[in-house]
Amino acid sequence: MIVAGCDIGSRTAKAVIMEEGTILAACVMRDKPDPEESAREVMARALEQAGKRMDQVERCVGTGYGRKQVPFAQAVESEIVCHGRGAQWLEPSIRMVIDIGGQDAKAIKLDEKGKVIRYAYNDKCAAGTGRFLEVMAKPLGVRLEDLGSVSQKSTAPVKVSNQCVIFAETEIVSMINAGKPVPDIVCGLHRAMAHRVAALAKGIVVEGEVGMTGGVAKNEGMFNALQDALGVKIRKIGWDPQMVGAIGAALIAREMAPAA
Ligand SMILES: Nc1ncnc2c1ncn2[C@@H]1O[C@H](COP(=O)(O)OP(=O)(O)O)[C@@H](O)[C@H]1O
Ligand SMILES: [Mg+2]
Numbered sequence: 623m624i625v626a627g628c629d630i631g632s633r634t635a636k637a638v639i640m641e642e643g644t645i646l647a648a649c650v651m652r653d654k655p656d657p658e659e660s661a662r663e664v665m666a667r668a669l670e671q672a673g674k675r676m677d678q679v680e681r682c683v684g685t686g687y688g689r690k691q692v693p694f695a696q697a698v699e700s701e702i703v704c705h706g707r708g709a710q711w712l713e714p715s716i717r718m719v720i721d722i723g724g725q726d727a728k729a730i731k732l733d734e735k736g737k738v739i740r741y742a743y744n745d746k747c748a749a750g751t752g753r754f755l756e757v758m759a760k761p762l763g764v765r766l767e768d769l770g771s772v773s774q775k776s777t778a779p780v781k782v783s784n785q786c787v788i789f790a791e792t793e794i795v796s797m798i799n800a801g802k803p804v805p806d807i808v809c810g811l812h813r814a815m816a817h818r819v820a821a822l823a824k825g826i827v828v829e830g831e832v833g834m835t836g837g838v839a840k841n842e843g844m845f846n847a848l849q850d851a852l853g854v855k856i857r858k859i860g861w862d863p864q865m866v867g868a869i870g871a872a873l874i875a876r877e878m879a880p881a882a
Pocket of ligand 1: 630631632633634635686722723724725726751752753755756766767768769835836837838839840841864
């Protein structure tokens with residue numbers, strides 16, 4: 623049985639095609655202004671990669687911010703459930719998932735079957751989300767994918783006092799003008815953001831193995847800072863943590879499909 627998961631997030635669109643528990647294709651692309659167009663395009667790319675046609679897909683589950691705008695999905699599921707399901711399938715020992723995406727951050731506690739038992743999320747404030755780093759990367763002249771390697775060169779990380787993105791940006795610009803080294807600023811930003819996300823996770827009690835999902839998990843500097851802020855070892859989930867929600871959606875599609 624061929625199934626699909628389509629995760630239309632606030633920043634990127636992701637699609638996964640699975641056949642009998644094997645991932646045939648996984649694609650990610652930057653969102654288009656129209657979520658429906660994002661869904662169609664990312665799915666077309668995934669189908670091409672898998673060498674399949676849409677009519678061969680038995681069932682598709684949509685998730686993410688734009689889940690209701692996936693025209694070919696027969697069902698929708700929340701990102702919380704999908705990240706939990708995907709993470710548990712990839713790493714069965716995980717009991718807490720921390721997903722940091724473009725516009726939100728979530729801490730999700732799971733039982734041994736991957737069922738969500740508790741969660742906390744922030745989608746009200748950009749601080750503590752990928753957006754915070756996107757805004758700060760601009761005046762620093764650092765590409766998002768280079769934030770991790772740049773922060774590793776830091777010797778004396780700065781302290782960022784402002785939590786609000788707008789004020790923090792002004793603070794960063796002052797630091798740049800004062801000649802503070804860019805790696806120290808980037809490392810300080812990771813620490814400030816990690817502190818916020820760790821507080822979210824600690825609010826629901828950090829227990830058992832912890833894993834990170836979402837695009838921000840690709841940032842090594844942020845991953846290390848979160849590990850330090852939590853005071854426990856964490857793992858990056860899967861070969862591409864950004865795909866975990868779409869993988870979870872595909873797994874749910876498989877479970878929902880009527881037996882042949
Ligand atoms: N290669 C990368 N290196 C560092 N950060 C990345 C990378 N790719 C994505 N990101 C971060 O991931 C965020 C998007 O994450 P994603 O999980 O796709 O979000 P959403 O599900 O909300 O669309 C971006 O804001 C950016 O900060
Ligand atoms: Mg997401």
